[in-house]
Amino acid sequence: MIEFNNVSKKYDGASTYALKDINIKIEKGEFVFVVGASGAGKSTFLKLMMREEVASSGEIIVEGVNLNTIKDKNIPEFRRTLGIVFQDFRLIPTMTVYDNVAFAMRVIGTKEKKIRRRVPYVLSLMGLNEKARSYPKELSGGEQQRVALARALVNNAEIIIADEPTGNVDPQMSYEIVDMLMRLNEAGTTVIMVTHEHSLVKCFDKRVITIEKGSVASDVARFTGESATAHINAASEISNEYVVPPDEDYSAYVSRDAAASASETEEAEDKAPEEVLEGGEN
Numbered sequence: 001m002i003e004f005n006n007v008s009k010k011y012d013g014a015s016t017y018a019l020k021d022i023n024i025k026i027e028k029g030e031f032v033f034v035v036g037a038s039g040a041g042k043s044t045f046l047k048l049m050m051r052e053e054v055a056s057s058g059e060i061i062v063e064g065v066n067l068n069t070i071k072d073k074n075i076p077e078f079r080r081t082l083g084i085v086f087q088d089f090r091l092i093p094t095m096t097v098y099d100n101v102a103f104a105m106r107v108i109g110t111k112e113k114k115i116r117r118r119v120p121y122v123l124s125l126m127g128l129n130e131k132a133r134s135y136p137k138e139l140s141g142g143e144q145q146r147v148a149l150a151r152a153l154v155n156n157a158e159i160i161i162a163d164e165p166t167g168n169v170d171p172q173m174s175y176e177i178v179d180m181l182m183r184l185n186e187a188g189t190t191v192i193m194v195t196h197e198h199s200l201v202k203c204f205d206k207r208v209i210t211i212e213k214g215s216v217a218s219d220v221a222r223f224t225g226e227s228a229t230a231h232i233n234a235a236s237e238i239s240n241e242y243v244v245p246p247d248e249d250y251s252a253y254v255s256r257d258a259a260a261s262a263s264e265t266e267e268a269e270d271k272a273p274e275e276v277l278e279g280g281e282n
């Protein structure tokens with residue numbers, strides 16, 4: 001659960017509050033859109049939730065962690081429970097798709113053997129099987145955002161925080177990105193998505209929090225508009241399958257560098273489909 005209790009935020013040197021008296025509860029497993037005009041306070045809301053900024057007053061609790069009292073040394077561990085997706089993707093241009101995703105595991109010291117099982121699994125969830133060896137500049141905006149989503153997921157984030165994730169992709173791919181987020185949500189991940197695209201919000205029956213001038217102007221449990229189903233069916237070419245097919249050739253996913261350095265024994269283990277199916281998603 002995410003809880004904001006009477007939270008206000010005033011940036012140093014600012015004359016007005018970026019957020020004022022915010023009271024919000026987001027249950028585990030919810031999908032929430034956050035909308036509002038530019039400057040309304042949406043990014044501040046997300047930054048407080050990620051502990052990138054500290055509240056001026058009030059209390060913020062995320063999955064039992066009190067962000068007012070969290071020690072600095074525990075902040076990196078807290079952030080690992082979050083998967084963060086930005087409008088501008090923030091992929092590393094000199095790394096392949098595989099390595100961009102693997103990098104998120106490498107920085108927290110995960111063993112290469114586990115990385116070689118986990119990354120192909122997560123890429124397959126995002127429909128990126130064919131793109132593992134491509135570089136970001138060789139991908140469309142939508143594909144790049146799916147790589148960013150794979151990276152956000154790869155360490156088993158409990159909460160996905162997406163700040164305008166569809167801002168740089170075409171309308172059809174926007175639906176696909178939100179569709180992806182919805183499917184992750186159905187699998188139990190809490191999703192908080194900031195967007196200014198009202199047409200998108202209308203298509204998906206989810207809770208909508210509207211922020212205006214630093215306050216919650218409305219908080220609607222479910223949008224009772226046009227159903228998303230037709231759009232999802234029309235827009236999504238991505239498989240519903242969340243299980244890696246047993247006959248998948250996993251060696252194709254191993255990055256160029258990792259493939260060169262991996263021992264034959266390890267590679268043989270990594271190709272064993274039953275092992276991937278048993279342990280790949282954890």
Ligand code: ADP
Nearest residue numbers: 011014018036037038039040041042043044045
């Ligand atoms: P949104 O994401 O809805 O566009 P923001 O949360 O970025 O809104 O900004 C809310 C308000 O806080 C705006 O008035 C903005 O100018 C101000 N603000 C945001 N970041 C800072 C900062 N680092 N220092 C001072 N003021 C800031």
